Amino acid sequence: MPRVVLVASGKGGVGKTTVAVNLALALSTxxxxxxxxxxxxxxxxxxxxxxxxxxxxxSNRMLIPPKVNGVEFMSIAMFFPRGxxxxxxxxxxxxxxxxxxxxxxxDSRWLVVDLPPSSIxxxxxxxxxxxxxSRGVIVGEPHRFAFEDNLRMLDLMRLYGVDVRCIVLxxxxxxxxxxxxxxxxxxxxxxxxxxxxxxxxxxxxxxxxDYWIPVLxxxxx
Amino acid sequence: xxxxPLAWEVKLLFLRLAPKIMARRRxxxxxxxxxxxxxxxxxxxxxxxxxxxxxxxxxxxxxKPEVDIENAGRRRANNEIVMHYSTFKAIVEGKLDxxxxxxxxxxxxxxxxxxxxxxxxxxxxxxxxxxxxxxEGLRAKS
Numbered sequence: 148m149p150r151v152v153l154v155a156s157g158k159g160g161v162g163k164t165t166v167a168v169n170l171a172l173a174l175s176t177x178x179x180x181x182x183x184x185x186x187x188x189x190x191x192x193x194x195x196x197x198x199x200x201x202x203x204x205x206s207n208r209m210l211i212p213p214k215v216n217g218v219e220f221m222s223i224a225m226f227f228p229r230g231x232x233x234x235x236x237x238x239x240x241x242x243x244x245x246x247x248x249x250x251x252x253x254d255s256r257w258l259v260v261d262l263p264p265s266s267i268x269x270x271x272x273x274x275x276x277x278x279x280x281s282r283g284v285i286v287g288e289p290h291r292f293a294f295e296d297n298l299r300m301l302d303l304m305r306l307y308g309v310d311v312r313c314i315v316l317x318x319x320x321x322x323x324x325x326x327x328x329x330x331x332x333x334x335x336x337x338x339x340x341x342x343x344x345x346x347x348x349x350x351x352x353x354x355x356x357d358y359w360i361p362v363l364x365x366x367x368x
Numbered sequence: 369x370x371x372x373p374l375a376w377e378v379k380l381l382f383l384r385l386a387p388k389i390m391a392r393r394r395x396x397x398x399x400x401x402x403x404x405x406x407x408x409x410x411x412x413x414x415x416x417x418x419x420x421x422x423x424x425x426x427x428x429x430x431x432k433p434e435v436d437i438e439n440a441g442r443r444r445a446n447n448e449i450v451m452h453y454s455t456f457k458a459i460v461e462g463k464l465d466x467x468x469x470x471x472x473x474x475x476x477x478x479x480x481x482x483x484x485x486x487x488x489x490x491x492x493x494x495x496x497x498x499x500x501x502x503x504e505g506l507r508a509k510s
Contacts, residue, residue, distance in 0.1 A: 203494040208483060210490060226493045227467050234473045239485070246486035 149181060149258040151281040152366050153273065153309060157296025159264035162317035163286045165348050166362070167261035168195040170284070172354035173363055175218050179255035183247055184222035185273055186263040187233060187240050193224045195352050209252040219255050221247050237268050244272045265296065270303070278307030282366055285337075289316045289325035294332070301335065313337060313365035318344040338365055374419035374453060379437060381457065409488070410440055410480075412450040421453075447488040448478040467493050 154167040164184075171182040184192035199213030199220060212219040223243070227233070233240075248260075260281075262270050283304045287293035297314070304311050314332045319325050319341040329339045340361045347353055372380075408426025422440040436443055455474045458464035469475045470489055477485045477492075 203490055205491055210487065226490055227471050228465060231468050231471045233471050235471075236473075239473075242484045243486040246484040246490065250484060250487050 148277075148280070149253050149255050151277050152257060152259045153262055153278075153281045153283045153304070154259060154286060155262045155270065155283060155300055155304065156264050156286040156293070157298070157300035158287060158293040161264075161286050161288045161293055162315075162342075162348075163264065164191045164195065164261050166284065166286050166315050166317070166342075167259055168192050169348075169352055169354045169356075169359055170362055170366065171196075171218055171257075171259040172216065172352055173359045174257050174259070174367070175216075176354070178257055179219075180217075181212060181219035181221075181253045181255040181258045183220075183251075183258060183260045184224065185244060185247065185260050185269060187223055187235070187243065187269055188263065190222045190224040192261050193220075193222050196220060198225060206252065208250070210246070210250055212251050212253065219253060221251055240269055241272045244269055245276065248273065248276055265300075274303060274307035274309065278304070278309045281309050283309040283311040284313055284315060284362065284366060285311060286315045286317060288318050289322045289328040291328070294328055297332075298335075301337075311337060312368075313340050313362060315340045315342060315362055317342050320344055340365065374413065374415045374417070375421050375437075377453065378413060378421045378423070381460070382435065382437070408434075408443060408445045409492075410443075410445045410448045411456070412448055413453045413456050414450070415453045446479075446481045446483075447485075448480060449492070450476040450478065 152170070154163055154170065156163045167182065171180050174180045182192060182196065184190045196218065197215045199215045201213040203213065203225070204211045212221050213225075214220065223233075235243075260273060262273060285297055285300055285304070287297045301311060314337050316325065316329060316332070316339055319329075320343050322328070325341075329341065332339050338361070340358075342358050345353065345356070345358075408424055411423040411425055412420060413423070414420045421437070424434075424436040424440040424443040424445060426434060426445070428434050451469070451474060455464065455469055459466050459469060466475065470477075470493075477489050479485045479488055
């Protein structure tokens with residue numbers, strides 16, 4: 148099993164997928180990396196990374212993940228036509244998560260998992276399955292709502308034994324009280340990585356950007 | 369609703385499909401190979417009258433694609449796929465994408481070999497994609 152990095156957030160729309168994909172690509176310049184988009188209802192990682200051209204195969208009761216841009220990649224978006232919603236019970240979602248984590252032959256040294264926002268059941272399944280052996284990155288924007296939701300996410304990650312390495316505060320320079328919020332996070336004993344607003348991140352991946360270096364450092368140490 | 373028993377209806381449907389399948393057997397054999405030798409699944413079809421038909425589909429030990437309606441219950445299978453006959457008909461007639469049917473909970477998959485249900489479902493989707501590509505490729509050539 149590779150070293151697992153869980154990229155999580157208590158709040159949606161704060162740039163979790165952007166961080167997960169860029170982190171995976173930045174890590175892939177030095178090591179073999181896999182990326183799992185664990186968001187069953189709103190998977191978006193493929194919009195940044197791309198979809199594989201090869202088909203999923205099986206070998207010895209394990210699924211072989213296809214590669215995209217040199218990264219082993221699995222996402223529910225690879226299997227369902229665009230725009231189709233999943234009318235699934237918790238049981239079916241939990242089964243899919245189990246398959247994607249335990250029954251894929253991840254050959255990489257690192258597995259970056261892009262989790263869905265909040266403490267919904269998918270996240271609990273992942274935390275129960277690999278939490279105690281994982282490193283964690285929490286993503287937020289420096290405002291009160293995201294802070295309150297991330298307190299809950301941090302509590303859950305620590306409950307399941309995740310080694311939370313840092314808090315990434317996205318679009319840092321856009322918020323007037325950003326420094327105040329950053330100090331509150333620091334008070335929780337976690338390094339804060341400040342990512343400036345970069346409009347290019349909305350349209351392309353930018354793993355070469357300097358602002359990822361502290362995230363890489365926190366995750367890989 | 370048809371007045372024929374479900375078993376007859378299914379057999380008639382397969383008879384209608386047979387020439388099309390035979391015309392593409394070489395391409396289909398290649399994509400069936402993707403599933404691995406000796407593997408098979410049971411397709412369980414039911415209707416509103418409470419009738420049920422079981423069909424074994426997969427690959428024989430010597431690597432040939434096979435469908436068995438008569439002895440489905442006695443064949444070794446890795447998984448069971450259950451759906452209403454109308455869902456199955458819509459899929460084989462190309463009116464419904466099986467992945468959409470699975471997403472919308474119209475298909476129930478049961479694992480018979482200890483692997484998660486989704487493991488089998490994902491491989492079925494991958495296999496279905498290959499079949500679709502082969503058929504589209506064939507259409508483009510003709």
